[in-house]
Amino acid sequence: MSAAEGPVPPAGPAPSALLAPAVLRAERVTKEFGGLRAVDDVSVDLPEHSIVSLIGPNGAGKTTLFNMLTGLYRPTQGRIVLGDRDITRSRPDVITGYGVARTFQNIRLFGGMTAVENVMIGHHARMRAGLFGSIFRPPRVRREERATRERARELLAYVGLSRTVFDRLAAQLSYGDQRRVELARALAAEPSVLLLDEPTAGMNPRESAELTAFMRRLRDEKQLTILLIEHDMKVVMGVSERVTVLDHGRKIAEGEPAVVRTDPRVIEAYLGKQD
Amino acid sequence: MSAFLERLREWQAAAVERLPPWWNRALAGALIVVGIVLPFFFPADSGFMNGTIIAVAYAVMSLGLNIVVGFAGLLDLGYVAFFALGAYSLGWLGSGFFFKLHIHVLVSPVAGTLQGVHLNFVLILIAAALICAAAGTVIGLPTLRLRGDYIAIVTLAFGEIIATLAVNGQSIPVGGGMTLTAGNLGISAVDAPYFPGIGSFSLLNLRPWYWLIFGILLLVLFVNLRLRDSRLGRAWVALREDEVAAVSMGIPLVKTKLLAYSVGAAFGGMAGAFFGTYYTEVNASQFAFGFSIFILAMVIIGGIGSIWGALVGGLVLGYINNYLIPDVLNDLPSHFGLHFQLTQVEFGIFGLLLVIMMLLRPQGLVPERRRKLELTAKITAEDAQLAEAPTGEVTVILPPGEEQA
Numbered sequence: 223m224s225a226a227e228g229p230v231p232p233a234g235p236a237p238s239a240l241l242a243p244a245v246l247r248a249e250r251v252t253k254e255f256g257g258l259r260a261v262d263d264v265s266v267d268l269p270e271h272s273i274v275s276l277i278g279p280n281g282a283g284k285t286t287l288f289n290m291l292t293g294l295y296r297p298t299q300g301r302i303v304l305g306d307r308d309i310t311r312s313r314p315d316v317i318t319g320y321g322v323a324r325t326f327q328n329i330r331l332f333g334g335m336t337a338v339e340n341v342m343i344g345h346h347a348r349m350r351a352g353l354f355g356s357i358f359r360p361p362r363v364r365r366e367e368r369a370t371r372e373r374a375r376e377l378l379a380y381v382g383l384s385r386t387v388f389d390r391l392a393a394q395l396s397y398g399d400q401r402r403v404e405l406a407r408a409l410a411a412e413p414s415v416l417l418l419d420e421p422t423a424g425m426n427p428r429e430s431a432e433l434t435a436f437m438r439r440l441r442d443e444k445q446l447t448i449l450l451i452e453h454d455m456k457v458v459m460g461v462s463e464r465v466t467v468l469d470h471g472r473k474i475a476e477g478e479p480a481v482v483r484t485d486p487r488v489i490e491a492y493l494g495k496q497d
Numbered sequence: 498m499s500a501f502l503e504r505l506r507e508w509q510a511a512a513v514e515r516l517p518p519w520w521n522r523a524l525a526g527a528l529i530v531v532g533i534v535l536p537f538f539f540p541a542d543s544g545f546m547n548g549t550i551i552a553v554a555y556a557v558m559s560l561g562l563n564i565v566v567g568f569a570g571l572l573d574l575g576y577v578a579f580f581a582l583g584a585y586s587l588g589w590l591g592s593g594f595f596f597k598l599h600i601h602v603l604v605s606p607v608a609g610t611l612q613g614v615h616l617n618f619v620l621i622l623i624a625a626a627l628i629c630a631a632a633g634t635v636i637g638l639p640t641l642r643l644r645g646d647y648i649a650i651v652t653l654a655f656g657e658i659i660a661t662l663a664v665n666g667q668s669i670p671v672g673g674g675m676t677l678t679a680g681n682l683g684i685s686a687v688d689a690p691y692f693p694g695i696g697s698f699s700l701l702n703l704r705p706w707y708w709l710i711f712g713i714l715l716l717v718l719f720v721n722l723r724l725r726d727s728r729l730g731r732a733w734v735a736l737r738e739d740e741v742a743a744v745s746m747g748i749p750l751v752k753t754k755l756l757a758y759s760v761g762a763a764f765g766g767m768a769g770a771f772f773g774t775y776y777t778e779v780n781a782s783q784f785a786f787g788f789s790i791f792i793l794a795m796v797i798i799g800g801i802g803s804i805w806g807a808l809v810g811g812l813v814l815g816y817i818n819n820y821l822i823p824d825v826l827n828d829l830p831s832h833f834g835l836h837f838q839l840t841q842v843e844f845g846i847f848g849l850l851l852v853i854m855m856l857l858r859p860q861g862l863v864p865e866r867r868r869k870l871e872l873t874a875k876i877t878a879e880d881a882q883l884a885e886a887p888t889g890e891v892t893v894i895l896p897p898g899e900e901q902a
Contacts, residue, residue, distance in 0.1 A: 292745055318747035330742035332735050343735045347747025349728050353756055356727030357720050367728070411747055 242270040244303075245447050246291065246322065246415045251300030253286050260286040262471040263300070266449075268415060273441055273448045275458045275479075278468035279491055284451045285327060287468070288417055291449070292324050293317040304415070319347040323413035325404045327420045327451070333393030337383060337403045340392050341374035344410030377406040381436075397424055409440075415447045416440070422454050430454055434461045459483065467491065532711055536704040544824040546703040550775065552815025553710045554768050559795035559811030560717050560804065561764025566793065567802035567865070568730060569757035570737030572649040575636065575656025576792050579629045579762040581663050581784040583769020586625035588684035588779035590616045597673040605691040618690035618774065622713070622767055629766025630759035632659075637758035641751055644740075656789050663781035683780030690774055700777070710771055714808075717764050721804045724760070733757055787844065791818075794847055798854050800861025809862050817850075818843060 244267035253261040261283040268274050276284045289295040291302060293314035301310040309317050323344070331340050349370060351363045378388055381402040387395060392403060401421065408416060418437075422430040434457050440446050452458045458465060458479060465482045467475040469491040475482050482488055539545050558580065565573045588594055591604075593613030601609045603617035616624070636655045640648045662669075666678025678684070689698040690709060698705045724730045732753045735743040744750050773779045791814065799810025827839045839846070854861070 294741065294745065313749070314744040315747045315749045318745060324745055326742065326745075330739050330745075332738040332742065334738055335731070335734060339731060343731055343743070343748070344746050346728065346732060346735075351728045353729060353760070356729045357723045359723060359727075363727075407746060 344407035548820025555815035556811030563807035565761035578659035579765030583766030584773035587773030625770035633759035633762025803865035
């Protein structure tokens with residue numbers, strides 16, 4: 223009976239009526255590593271042009287969920303849908319091509335490449351030059367290379383990197399600049415959904431505030447939908463339309479920031495139980 | 498001393514800055530001209546010419562392996578397999594070995610009357626490149642899920658498989674009483690390259706051989722340079738530096754890696770075909786494991802990932818191996834009252850060279866910009882990530898068992 227009715231609707235509270243239809247949706251996904259359930263039956267959806275935050279204590283399964291959304295992990299159960307396309311079993315590079323880009327918690331730039339080259343890599347999936355195009359460089363390929371390079375420079379300027387370090391190797395950049403380059407690299411993939419894994423880690427309050435404003439700008443100017451893993455509550459409360467809380471791999475709360483903040487389960491997860 | 502070196506470096510930087518922008522092209526042009534006129538300064542059948550030809554052919558192989566090991570960071574210890582396949586391409590398509598067949602395409606009038614398959618050398622070169630590119634894909638497939646040392650083991654085994662196949666191929670029938678290879682007897686009487694208007698090459702005049710392999714070298718260099726600064730070249734470097742980040746940025750892992758293997762293999766095959774005709778036979782005993790290491794040593798001594806490094810490394814080791822040791826320094830030990838010849842200990846010499854290199858100049862003779870930074874500035878992005886990254890972050894790439902390792 224139930225099989226004929228199609229997939230089970232996602233558990234949890236219904237999305238707020240104010241929010242647009244979901245562009246990226248995780249439906250009851252579970253990820254097991256051996257005996258460990260890193261993510262346990264979690265459903266999340268990202269309404270179009272919204273900023274959703276994913277919070278929870280260390281080891282709650284946030285990054286694991288990210289890795290499933292971007293194809294680095296395959297869910298043990300459940301499915302992931304982008305628009306109306308099932309991407310549960312798609313390869314990470316294919317998912318990037320569909321328009322999902324990410325940054326990493328511990329910055330993963332290509333240290334031996336310049337800032338510009340790093341961003342050009344982000345554009346890889348949007349380029350066409352193949353083996354013979356690369357060797358013979360017909361005008362089409364030359365144009366594409368030039369356009370990609372220019373676009374990379376524009377994006378680096380957009381994220382606020384100083385022009386003087388554009389051609390410096392990524393490994394030689396300051397921490398803050400590395401974060402900027404990583405963001406520009408993700409944007410170069412021309413995503414519709416952007417996943418940011420702790421973008422404010424290691425930033426001082428002023429930088430965090432700037433980034434918060436920048437995320438809103440990104441959403442509006444680049445028509446992006448953003449999923450954010452964040453520990454800084456100020457950022458979370460300031461920027462997100464919706465917050466999902468994970469603990470021990472389970473979703474323990476979901477809703478508007480102000481509501482989630484006062485949820486006793488969330489407080490317990492973060493501060494421990496009061497006896 | 499170090500202050501002096503510092504001054505030298507400053508002068509060098511200042512000099513480079515004053516050079517006009519077309520300096521690079523002018524230098525390249527001048528080097529090509531020198532390369533073309535070089536044979537006129539030496540006797541046409543001299544040991545030096547012979548050494549030069551082999552050294553240039555080594556440089557072609559070194560440039561091919563550099564794509565796999567240097568650009569894409571896939572440690573390949575079985576590169577000799579492509580030397581073998583290239584040489585056999587020549588043996589199969591440019592000799593009387595398949596004696597039941599009569600196929601002749603653009604060959605010399607003499608070869609045109611012989612039994613067997615006789616194709617023009619250019620066609621054989623293309624065939625060798627294609628055969629090896631296909632073989633490169635085959636060797637690439639099982640290594641896709643592996644990293645580092647494990648890739649080395651698989652490729653090493655592949656090299657051994659091909660070498661063993663070459664030896665035992667004389668017992669593998671391919672129909673009509675013909676066999677796959679001639680084993681240690683060798684496929685001999687292979688065709689010398691022939692071009693209409695020039696005629697057949699002869700070992701009495703080595704100059705045409707030199708120009709032929711020099712032309713192949715220029716072609717391979719051109720492809721290397723173009724690929725380095727391309728979408729594909731960037732993708733290789735990205736995969737080498739951080740596979741997870743690279744695939745997350747939209748780089749298809751399988752396709753990109755296989756392309757590195759097959760392009761590198763194609764160049765090895767071209768050099769192999771050239772060696773086949775230059776040595777006038779294709780013998781299974783030529784394809785020993787040591788040769789893979791020898792080519793790898795060229796890449797390392799030159800500077801991993803550096804095109805000019807691979808070129809210099811190939812030439813230097815080629816000259817040492819084929820000119821300096823056998824022709825110039827061979828009798829050196831006897832001058833000191835020692836009863837051996839230098840050719841008997843050549844691998845010892847190369848080992849020593851490698852050790853000295855690693856101690857004094859680990860980045861190679863002509864280091865690549867990126868590697869140079871890693872080694873000198875002691876900032877390696879990879880190390881930083883190794884320290885930080887949660888283990889087993891990737892399932893798609895690692896086999897399931899390693900997830901939690």
